[in-house]
Amino acid sequence: MFRHFLLIARRNLLKRKFYSFINIIGLTIGMSCCVLIALYVQHQLSYDRYNTRHDRIYRVLQTFRSVEKGQKITSPVAEDYQVWGCAPVGPALLADFPQVKEVVQFMSPVSLLLEYGDKRIQQENLICIDSTAFKVFSWKLLEGNPQTALVAPNSIVLTHTVAEKFFGHNNALGKTLRVDNEDLFTVTGVVADVPANSQITFNGLISMSTARNWREDDFKYWGYVDFYTYFLLKDHAEIAGMTAEIPAFLKRHNSEDPGYTIAFERMDDAYLNSKATRQPGPVGSMSNIYLFCCIGVIILVIACVNFMNLSTARSLERAKEVGVRKALGVQPSTLRWQFLLESILISMLAATLAVVLTKLSLPLVSALSGKEVDPKVFFSGQLALWMFILTLTTGILAGVYPAWFLSRFKPTEVLKGVFRPSHRNISLRKALVIFQFTLSITLIAGTAIVYTELKFLNNHDLGFTKDQMLVLNFEGDAQVRKNIESIKKTIADQPGVLSVAASRAVPGEFLPNAGTDSQRPDGQMENNGPLIYEIDFDFIPCLQIPLVAGRNFSREYLTDSTQAMVINEAAAKLYGYRHPADAIGKKFAQWGREGKIIGVVKDFNFRSLHTAVEPLTLRYGMPNSLNRIVVAIKAGHIASSIEAIKKTWKTVAPQRPFLYHFLDQSFNEQYESDQHFGDLLSLFSCLAIFIACLGLFGLATFTAQQRIKEIGIHKVLGASVYDIVVLIGKDFMLLVLIAIVIAIPLCVLVMNQWLKDFAYRVSISPGIFIFTAALALLIALVTISWQTVRAALTNPVRSLKNE
Template structure:
C-alpha cells in the first residue's frame, strides 16, 4: 500500500510540476518562518535558565516612596518597585529567614582604566559582587578558586574575553592590573563569558570587600540605593511563608520609612514578566513573543490555505481519477489516505527544504534580531523531533480538507462528464483567499505602523540638543576633575567647538534618585524622591534646554554652586506647583545642601520615550562628582575637530585615553530592541505576503487555463486584451478588497495594543491604511496580471480547435 501511494504521489507531483512547486515553496517558506520564530521565542524564554539553580533563585525588589505626615500609606503597585535597592536588606534576609540558603549582592557597573605592561584599556561593565557569587550563579571559572576568588580586597575576576586582551592565552591568576593610575588589583580568576541570554552581564567581577574599602558607610544605610540582591531558596522551602513575613521584617529593620517595602521576584520571571524599574540588564516583552507566535501560525496557515485552495481548485482534473478508482472498488477511506499521503509527502519535501533555508537564513535573522543564532546550535536532536511534529501538523492541516473533498466525488457523475464544482467548494475557496489576504494585509499595515512609530521616536523633539554632541568619558579621573575648568577651556578654544560642559551623566545614561525636600505651595517642606543630574554651569546652555521660569546657573552668583537648584516642570508639578514660575524662590534641602530654587527647565526626554518625563533635579555638581565632558561641535569638518580635541586631550590629560562617543548614537541605543522588533516584523510580513501571492498566482494560472476556450472565443468576437484581463482579474480583486475591509479594524485592534508600550506614540492615521490598500491591490494586480495577460495574448485558434 505504501509503495502504491508513493508511486501515485510521485506521478502527480511530476505531472503537475508548476502547482507542486508552488505548494512546496509556500509550505517551505511557512515552515522556515515557524522555525526561525521558534528559535527566537526559545531564546527569549531561556533567559537566565543556564543557572542550574534558576528555579530556586529569587531577587529582592524594593520601593522607596515618600509619604507626608498623616498621609495614608497605600499598597505599592508592581510598577512602584525597583530592583535597584539598598545593601542592608541582604544580610537582614539571611539572618531573619531560615528558608534562605545563600545571598549575593552586586553593585551598579563601573568603568575602570586597567593597565598591564604596555596595554592600557578603559574597561566598561565591571561589577563589585559578594564572594558568594559562584554559589548562586552558574558562572564557570576557567582559572582560580570559586571559594576564594572574590574574598580579599582588590581582587578581580576577568571574563575570558577581557583576560585575552591583556594576557593572551596565559593563566593570569596572581598577576596585577593597575587601576585608574593608582591601586593594583590582583587577578584571582578567569570566568567563561556569560551566555548572551542572561540579564546579568559583566566584563569583570571585583570583590565586594573592595567596595567596602571605598565606602564602608553605604553598606549599613537603608536609604542608599546602589545594590542588587539575589538569594537561593533552600530545597522544599516555602516562598509564600517568606512573603507573609515581609511586614514583620520591615517593622524590625526599617519601620521609620513608611514608603519602604520589599517583594520577591523569581529569577525565571525577571526577564519577561517583571514590571519593576531599574533592571540589572535587558528586559524582554511577552506581548512581542505572543505577537511573533501569532505571526508564525498565521504564515503557516496561509501556506496551508494555498495548498487547500489549489487542491480543491484542481478537483476537475482529479475527478475522473477518483471516479475510476471508486468504480474499481477503492473505498473512500483508502482514497482519503492516498490524498493525505500526498499531502504529507509534499510537507516532508517542504520540511527538508525549510531546514536548508533556515540554515542559510540564520546570519540574516541574527543580524535583524540582535541575537546570535549559529548553525552549530541549530542542528540537534530536538530540531529533528520538532521538524517531525511540524511536518505532520502541516501535512494534516493542509491535506485533511482536500482529502475529504476529493474522496466525496460521485463516480457516475464524474464518468458521465456532468461533474461541476459545487457552489460550496467555490465559496470556500473564495473565503480562504479572503482569509489569507486579510492576514497578509494586516501584517503589511502593522509593519507600516511599526516603522512610523520608530521614525516618530527617532525624529521626536527631545527637548535638548543631541546632534553633533561629543561625550568625552573620563570616568571620575581625579586629575581631570581637579583641572576640569582648565581642560574645558582648552577644548572650547579649538576650531569647530561651540561650547563645552561637564556632568556626572548624560541623557540616556543611568541616573540616581535623591531624597529631596522642597517647600510646597502651603509653605511646608515636602519630601519626594526625584531623579538627579549633577551638572556644571554650562550644562543647560550647551544642551540648549529651554528655561520656562527663573534663570540658569551662573558664575556671577557666588551661591549658585552651594545654595541653588534647578528643577524640571515635572518636579515642580510633583511638589504641587501648577505654574512652574511659582516654584522659583522656594526652599530646598538635598543631600546635605540647602538653598532656593532658582529656575525651572522645560521637560526634556532624558530617558527613553517608552516612559514619560520624570521629575528631575539638576544640581550643581562639585568637580569630584563629574564623569563626562560634553562638547558641542559644528556640523562641518567634524573629523578635523575631533583630531584637534584628541591632541588637546593628550596634552591636558596624558594619563587618560581619549574616549568619546556621539550623544545621539548612545541615546538611540535605547531603541535597539524596538528596531530589531521592527526588522523581524517586516521580514515575516514580507514572507507572509509572498506566500499569499504564490497562492494567488497559482489560482490565477489555473483559472486562466480553465477558461482558455472562453478567452479564445471572446478574442474572436473582438474582445481586447484589457477586456480579458479585467474579466479574469475582477473576481480576485473583489476578494482582495473584502480582505482590506476586514484587515483594517483587525490591524487597529492589534497595533493599538502594541503602541501602549510607548508613552509617546503616533495616532494611527487613515493614510497608513490607504497606502497599505494601494500596495496590496498593486501586488495582487501584478501577481494576477502575469498569467491573465499571457492568456489574453495567446493565439485563440488552438484553444477553440481543441475539443
C-alpha cells in the same frame, strides 16, 4: 498498499510540476519561518536558565515611596517596585529566614581604566559582587578557586575574553592590574564569558570587600540605593512562607520608613515577566513573544491555505481518477489516506528544504533580532523531534480538507462528465483567499505603523540639542576632575567647537533619585524623590535646554554652586505649582545642600520616549562628581574637530584614553530593541505576502487555463487584452478589497496595544491604511496580471480549435 500510495503520489508530483513547486515553496518558506521564530522564542525563554538552580533563585524587589506623617499608604503595584535597592536587606534576609541558603549582592556596573604593561583599556561593565556569587550562579571559573576568588580586597575575576586582551593565552592568575592610575588589583580568577541568554552580564567581577573599602557607610543605610540582591532557597523550601512574613520582617528592621517595602521575584520571571524598574540588564517582552508565535502560525496557515486552495481548485483534473478508482471498489477512506499521504510527502520535501533555508537564513535573522542563536541547535535531537512534529502537523493541516473533498466525488457524475464544482466549494476557496490576504495585509499595515512610530521617535523634539554633540567619557578621573575648567577652556579654543560643558551624566544614561525636601505653595516642606542631574554652569546653554522661568546657574552668583537648584516643569508640578514661575525662590534641601530654586527648565526627554518626562532636579556638580565632558561642534567640522580635540586630550589628560561617542547615537540605542522588532516584523510580513501571492498566482494560472476557451471567444468577438485582464482579475481584486476592509480594524486593535508601551506615540492615521491597501492591490494585480496577460495574448485559434 503504502508502496502503491507512494508511487501514485510521486507520479502526481511529477505530472503537475508547476503546482507542486508552488505548494512546496510555500510550505518551505512557511515552515522555515516557524522554525526561525521558534528558535528566537526559545532563545528568549531560555534567559537565565543556564543556571542549574534557576528554579530556586529569587531576587528582592524594593520600593522607596515618600509618605507624609499620618498619611495612609496604599499597597504598591508591580510598577512601583525596582530591582535596584539597598544593601542591609541582604544580610537581614539570611539572618531571619531559615529558607534562604545563600545571598549574593552586586552593585551597579562601573567602568575602570585597567593597565597591564603597555596595555591600557577602559573596561566597561565591571561589577562589585559578593564572594557567594559562584554558589548561587552557575558561572564557570576557568582559573582560580570559586571559594576564595572574591574574598580579599582588590581582587578581580576577569572574563575569558578580557583576560585574553591583557595576557593572551598565558595564565592570568596572580597577575597585577593597575586600576585608574592608582590602585593595584590582583587577578584571582578567570571566568567563562557569560552566555548570551543572561540578564546579568559583566566583563569582570570585583570583590565586594573592595567596594566596602571605597564606601563602607553605603552598606549600612536602608535608604541608600545601589545594590541588587539575589538569594538561593534551600531544597524544598517555599517562597510563600517568606512572602507572608515580609510585614514582620520590615517591622523588625526598617519600621521608621513606611514607604519602604519588599517583594520576591523568581529569576525565571526576571527577563520576560517583570514589571519592576531599574533592571540589572536587558529585558524582553512577553507580548512580543506571543506576537511572533502568532506570526509564525499565520505564515504556516497561509502556506497550508495555498495547498488547500490549489488542491480543491484542481479537483476537476483528478475527478476522473477518483471516479474510476471508486468504480473499481476503492473505499473513500482509502482515497482519503492516499491524498493525505501525498500532502505529507510534500510536507516532508518542504521540511527538508526548510531546514536548509533556515540554516542559511540564521545569520540574517540573528542580525535583525540582535540575538545570537547557537548554530549547534541544528544538530540536536530536539530540533529533529520538533521538525518531525511540524512536518506531520503541516501535512495533515494542509491535506485533510482536500483529502475529504476529493474522496466525496460521486463516480456516476464524474464518469458521465456532468460533475461541476459546487458553489459552496467555490465560496470556500474565495473565503480562504480573503483569509490569507487579511492576515498578510494586517502584518503589512502593522509593519508600517511600527516604522512610523520609530521614525517619530527619531524625529521627536526632545527639548534639547543632541546632534553634533560629542561626549568625552573620562569616568571620574581624578586629574581630569581637578583640572576640569582649564581642560574645558582648552577644548573650547579648538576650531569648530561651539561650546563645552561638564556633567555627571548625559541624556540617555542612568540618573539616581535624590531625596528632596521642597517648599510647597502653602509654605510647608514636602519630601519626594525626583531624579537628579549634577551639572556645571555651561550644561543647560550647551545642550540648548529652554528655561521657562527664572535663570540658569551663573558664575556671577557665588551661592549658585552651593545653594541653588534648577528643576523641570514636571518637578514643579510634583511640588504643587501650576505655574513654573511660582516655584522660583522656594526653599529646598537635598543631599546635604540647602538653598532656593532659581530656575525652571522646559520638560525635556532625558530618557527614552517609552516613558513620560519625570520630575528632575538639576544642581551644580562639584568637580569630584563629574564624569562627562560635552562638546557642541559646528556642522561640517566633525572630523577635523575630533582630530583636534584628540590631540589636545593627549596633552591635557595623557593618563586617560581618548574615549568619545555622539549623544544622538547613544540616545537612540534605547530604541534598539524596537528597531529589531520592526526589522523582524517587516521580514515576516514580506514573506507572508509573498506566500499569499504565490497561492494567488497559482489560482490565477489555474483559472486562466480553465477559462482559456472563454478567453478565446472574447478575443474573437473583439475584446482587448485589458478587457481580458479585467474579466479574469476582477473577482480576485474584489477578494483582496474585502480582505483590506477586514484587516483594517484588526490591525488597529493589535497595534494600539503595541503602542501603549510608548508614552509618546503616533496616532494611527488613515494614510497608513491607504498606503497598505494600495500596495496590497498593486501586488495582487501584478500577481494576477502575469498569467492573465499571457492567456490574453494566446492565439484564440489554438484555444478554440477543438470546438
